[in-house]
Amino acid sequence: MSSRMFDSGKALVEYCNEQHITLGEAMLRREVAMGEHSREEIERDMCANLEVMRSSVRKGLTERVESVSGLSGGEAMLLFRYSKYNPFTGDNTCRAAASAMAVVEVNAAMGCIVAAPTAGASGILPGVLLECGVERSWTDAQLVEGLFAAGAVGMLFAKNATISGADGGCQAETGVASAMAAAAIVELAGGSPDQCLDAAAMTIKNVLGLVCDPVAGLVECPCIKRNALGAANAMLCADMTLCGITSLIPFDEVVSAMYAVGKDMRKEYRETAKGGLAMTPTGKKVAQRMKRINSK
Amino acid sequence: MVGSRAIESRESCQILTEAALSGIFGVPRGNLKGATDWEPTWSQPSTDGCAAFLFEVTMEQYSVFDIIGPRMTGPSSSHTAGAVRLSHTVRHIVGKPISKVQFTLYGSFAETGRGHGTDKALIAGILGLYPDDARIKDAYQMAADADLLVDFEYSDEPVEHPNTVRILATDIDGEDTEAVGQSIGGGKILITEINGLDVELTGDYPTIIIRHQDVPGVIAEVSHVLAQLNINIAFMRVFRHDRGEDAYMCIETDTPVTKDMQTIILSLCKSIQQLFAI
Numbered sequence: 001m002s003s004r005m006f007d008s009g010k011a012l013v014e015y016c017n018e019q020h021i022t023l024g025e026a027m028l029r030r031e032v033a034m035g036e037h038s039r040e041e042i043e044r045d046m047c048a049n050l051e052v053m054r055s056s057v058r059k060g061l062t063e064r065v066e067s068v069s070g071l072s073g074g075e076a077m078l079l080f081r082y083s084k085y086n087p088f089t090g091d092n093t094c095r096a097a098a099s100a101m102a103v104v105e106v107n108a109a110m111g112c113i114v115a116a117p118t119a120g121a122s123g124i125l126p127g128v129l130l131e132c133g134v135e136r137s138w139t140d141a142q143l144v145e146g147l148f149a150a151g152a153v154g155m156l157f158a159k160n161a162t163i164s165g166a167d168g169g170c171q172a173e174t175g176v177a178s179a180m181a182a183a184a185i186v187e188l189a190g191g192s193p194d195q196c197l198d199a200a201a202m203t204i205k206n207v208l209g210l211v212c213d214p215v216a217g218l219v220e221c222p223c224i225k226r227n228a229l230g231a232a233n234a235m236l237c238a239d240m241t242l243c244g245i246t247s248l249i250p251f252d253e254v255v256s257a258m259y260a261v262g263k264d265m266r267k268e269y270r271e272t273a274k275g276g277l278a279m280t281p282t283g284k285k286v287a288q289r290m291k292r293i294n295s296k
Numbered sequence: 297m298v299g300s301r302a303i304e305s306r307e308s309c310q311i312l313t314e315a316a317l318s319g320i321f322g323v324p325r326g327n328l329k330g331a332t333d334w335e336p337t338w339s340q341p342s343t344d345g346c347a348a349f350l351f352e353v354t355m356e357q358y359s360v361f362d363i364i365g366p367r368m369t370g371p372s373s374s375h376t377a378g379a380v381r382l383s384h385t386v387r388h389i390v391g392k393p394i395s396k397v398q399f400t401l402y403g404s405f406a407e408t409g410r411g412h413g414t415d416k417a418l419i420a421g422i423l424g425l426y427p428d429d430a431r432i433k434d435a436y437q438m439a440a441d442a443d444l445l446v447d448f449e450y451s452d453e454p455v456e457h458p459n460t461v462r463i464l465a466t467d468i469d470g471e472d473t474e475a476v477g478q479s480i481g482g483g484k485i486l487i488t489e490i491n492g493l494d495v496e497l498t499g500d501y502p503t504i505i506i507r508h509q510d511v512p513g514v515i516a517e518v519s520h521v522l523a524q525l526n527i528n529i530a531f532m533r534v535f536r537h538d539r540g541e542d543a544y545m546c547i548e549t550d551t552p553v554t555k556d557m558q559t560i561i562l563s564l565c566k567s568i569q570q571l572f573a574i
Contacts, residue, residue, distance in 0.1 A: 031360050068371070109370070112367060116363070290408065
């Protein structure tokens with residue numbers, strides 16, 4: 001097994017094709033090769049992640065959650081209920097978006113979630129994967145494989161670019177989360193490793209340059225709704241890939257472009273809450289209010 | 297006898313290399329999800345041959361669970377999960393039941409801490425909760441139930457890292473322990489000061505902290521005993537106030553140092569004044 005297989009998307013796809021395995025299997029093999037845990041232990045640990053993801057979606061869609069700041073909660077439930085009434089995005093996409101929002105609302109309300117890759121982008125992967133899983137009757141074992149495939153894509157971004165909003169803006173958080181989710185569902189739908197990375201490339205291209213501008217520095221606005229967008233973006237790009245559309249710019253070049261754009265972003269747009277929506281009159285007002293609560 | 301000495305010195309050399317390696321980065325491994333305003337010194341792969349190699353070595357440490365994970369109580373890995381870990385670590389450093397604790401929050405912790413539940417997270421850690429515990433939001437009530445007195449101060453004094461907290465914990469015997477820590481992103485932490493002494497402690501590995509007299513041979517003595525107990529040292533750092541005065545060793549190991557082992561270390565190494573395990 002090559003230790004360099006996560007050096008680039010190209011190297012990873014070559015390894016998968018050579019071995020006739022999926023991205024998820026490659027990720028799992030690398031984890032086993034790290035030597036600290038057995039294959040069964042690693043799979044069990046990922047299954048535990050899946051369970052927490054599932055319960056966070058359920059909680060956000062069925063319970064009345066309210067964030068500590070009072071800024072968010074309850075909107076995921078609204079969208080989920082509305083999904084029955086012929087939504088423009090289609091009921092499936094609408095439910096996935098609602099599920100994604102649910103997780104981040106639970107997160108803001110100090111509930112338990114799985115960072116994927118971060119807490120602020122934690123809704124997209126469970127929202128997409130679990131909704132599509134219900135729709136297509138995927139087993140838990142398949143969903144866990146999907147999580148490893150998503151992990152493989154996230155790893156490529158972490159190694160060759162960044163998955164931190166403070167380093168690369170929102171494109172590096174919700175963007176990467178969408179890329180991970182897109183790859184996972186393409187793989188589970190029977191797409192090739194190459195197609196998984198193509199779908200991932202397209203999701204990032206769609207949100208290239210997206211800034212991280214949390215109002216009052218809190219993981220709520222605009223994070224929660226951007227998770228909804230991330231879910232839809234992932235599903236759209238998965239569909240485009242599976243119908244045969246390809247990305248003109250290859251995955252690795254998209255990763256590099258994303259990193260370069262992130263590095264060029266002014267500090268104001270990288271999680272500092274000093275730019276974008278955070279600096280709008282309303283954003284500033286909310287921040288002032290939070291500061292007053294804090295100093296009490 | 298000569299042979300065994302040679303082995304001992306080779307071990308020390310190995311330890312020094314490991315300590316030096318970690319010292320180059322100055323930050324713990326595994327900080328993928330960086331925190332606000334702060335950039336790890338190695339966030340960009342260097343083109344320099346040596347540094348690039350070191351970067352590769354640290355990257356190899358990352359696991360799929362750094363990407364999908366951790367399982368945590370929200371809302372923020374740095375402001376909530378990291379805060380729990382910081383005070384949880386301090387709980388271990390104190391080593392005895394704590395009756396009173398005062399937190400001073402700086403930077404972004406002070407500005408947005410309440411909205412992120414940083415206060416609750418810090419209390420939860422002192423109470424021994426982990427970052428994925430659903431009870432973190434009830435921490436104030438839990439503290440009241442456990443007769444733990446808590447006090448918060450929000451400071452606007454400038455600090456090196458935006459997510460910094462100073463924790464002053466008083467144990468049931470009235471003894472104070474003061475520690476300063478930073479939440480450096482993705483739930484990763486760095487304890488930078490214990491009782492006025494600069495340290496660097498990540499809590500990523502089982503760790504023992506040893507307060508000892510700064511005399512020749514202590515390091516070799518401790519590492520020798522650990523070797524005999526079949527404990528592999530992953531990272532080791534030594535800190536001191538001044539030559540010949542109190543000094544600290546932070547030893548991060550691959551496997552935990554059990555209570556029995558701690559007793560053995562204490563009985564065999566006479567220059568040790570105190571030992572904490574995390």
